[in-house]
Amino acid sequence: MNRLIQTALTGPIVALAVVGSMTWPVAAVSTQAAVNLHPIEAYADITSAEPGQVINFFSSLPKNSDGSQRTAYTVTYYRFGAGEAVAPVAVLGPIAQTNGINQGYTATSYLDGAGWSESFDLTVPAN
Numbered sequence: 001m002n003r004l005i006q007t008a009l010t011g012p013i014v015a016l017a018v019v020g021s022m023t024w025p026v027a028a029v030s031t032q033a034a035v036n037l038h039p040i041e042a043y044a045d046i047t048s049a050e051p052g053q054v055i056n057f058f059s060s061l062p063k064n065s066d067g068s069q070r071t072a073y074t075v076t077y078y079r080f081g082a083g084e085a086v087a088p089v090a091v092l093g094p095i096a097q098t099n100g101i102n103q104g105y106t107a108t109s110y111l112d113g114a115g116w117s118e119s120f121d122l123t124v125p126a127n
Contacts, residue, residue, distance in 0.1 A: 038060070038062065039062055040059065040060070040061050040062065040073060040100075041059065041060050042057055042058060042059035042060070042119070043057070043058055043114070043116075044056065044057050044058075045057075045058075049124045050124065051124050051125065051126045051127075052123065052124060052126070053123070053124050054121050054122070054123050054124075055121060055122045055124065056118050056121045057075075057118070057119055057120050057121060057122070058103070058114065058116040058117065058118055058119055059073070059100065059103075059116075059119040059120075060101070060102055060103035060116060061073060061100035061101065061102060062102065063102055069100070069101060069102060070100055071098050071099065071100040071101070072096065072097070072098050072100065073096075073097050073100050074093065074094040074095060074096055074097065075093055075094065075095045075097055075120060076090055076092070076093035076094045076095070077090070077091050077092040077093055077122060078090055078091065079091045091125070092122070092125075097119070097120060099119060099120075100119075101117070101119075103116040103117065
């Protein structure tokens with residue numbers, strides 16, 4: 001039985017949507033990494049996992065107003081579809097992290113992936 005584990009990172013979270021067609025002139029778009037100015041963002045390498053499976057998470061934190069790097073954040077893991085629960089159930093955390101970095105992206109990241117470094121992982125528990 002698959003179960004979905006999702007994390008919640010402290011701070012405002014922004015979801016981006018790319019609208020357009022695959023006929024965009026991608027060759028004319030810069031593939032240089034841009035500084036990521038968004039609030040805290042994160043994604044996982046998979047969306048569903050079995051007990052014992054490892055989920056890798058990738059996060060990017062903004063810089064502080066003085067230009068220094070924000071490094072501290074917390075992670076809470078939620079399980080969706082736990083028994084009769086309609087709402088997600090917190091299963092682990094909050095866990096303090098201090099390894100935050102700002103990870104850039106390219107104009108073609110929506111096609112090629114962000115290519116961020118792994119920030120943390122979770123081995124899905126048995127229950």
